[in-house]
Amino acid sequence: MLSEKAKGLISSYKDYLSKNGIDKSLIVNEELMMISFFHKSYVSDLPYTIPDNERLEFLGDSILGCLIAKMLYLYFENVPESKLTLYKIALVREEMLAEVARDIFLDKMVFLGYGEEKTGGRNKDSILSDTLEALIGYIYLDIGADMAESFVKDKIFSKIENIKSANVKSYKTMVQEYSQKLYKDVPYYENYEHEFDEKGNIINYKCIVYINGEIFGEGYGTKKKMSNEEAAKNAYKKIQILNDLI
Missing domain, CATH: 3.30.160.20 (Double Stranded RNA Binding Domain)
Incomplete structure (x- = not known):
């Protein structure tokens, strides 16, 4: 049975997702939701064993790439594959995902170990981008493909206008x-x-x-x-x- 403190923590994370367009009434697997925020450094500091978010990150990375490719294909009907590839690279690039993570205050929500916290882990692009991908993986698994697509479209694909005007590199x-x-x-x-x-x-x-x-x-x-x-x-x-x- 969960303590009142644990219940309050889960409730606050549900509220966080709700503020970012996720219908919290559709959340089923609260444990998986919380795991999506657990960096490996946090888990390694615990005296007991729980999963970190790396497996969800692995899944989220693939889902993100697929969804961005689909959106680019539908949005740019007459753009050649070579240009679409550059757009995709720019949208799923670590710096871009970290920027999105900061936009939605994900840097405030990730659980970090003592050492990572002390060395500025909340400001590291690699940790923020990985956590965002883990969150996408969680949304896809627990709430569904439609919600994952809506989240990616709203938070990441919406950056495409900035990408179009930039010098995109492979x-x-x-x-x-x-x-x-x-x-x-x-x-x-x-x-x-x-x-x-x-x-x-x-x-x-x-x-x-x-x-x-x-x-x-x-x-x-x-x-x-x-x-x-x-x-x-x-x-x-x-x-x-x-x-x-x-």
Whole structure:
């Protein structure tokens, strides 16, 4: 049985979601709702074991990408795939998601461990963007796809007008800029034929991106271009983490 303190905490988080367009009367799994706010540093500090929000973040990342792709496809009927890809990159980029998280005061709601709190974790783009993705994953699982789409459209896709007027760059471009700035050299992409079907046809490629001789990311895709883009995206995530540590 929940204590009055626990009940009050859950109620306050329901109210928070309600203020951000989520119908709290539709919330069923209160435990999962709370987990979406639990950073791994918070969980690791507890004397007992509970889940953190990383699995929800994994789910939310995929859902967010799918929903943004759908909205771009429907919103820009005559825009080529290459431009849509750049728009998508800009909308799901860590800095953009962190900006949205701050807009909705998610930085005030995430549970952090003592060390992360002490070192300014609430201001880290990586933590805020990951928590936002975890929240999207929770909304999708517990309340439904329609509510998740409504939330993404209202809070994230609404930034598209700002994106259109900005100089949008691909992950490969940003990774190259980083490499040239720090090491006066360009990244190196190493491609492999990774998987084959029963007839020997290539069905999956693997790409590893190196910066200054160090592996910064790897990616997979049914085309070389896709594996390169995924590797660059993961390399950029590592760059962001390194920047957070500086």
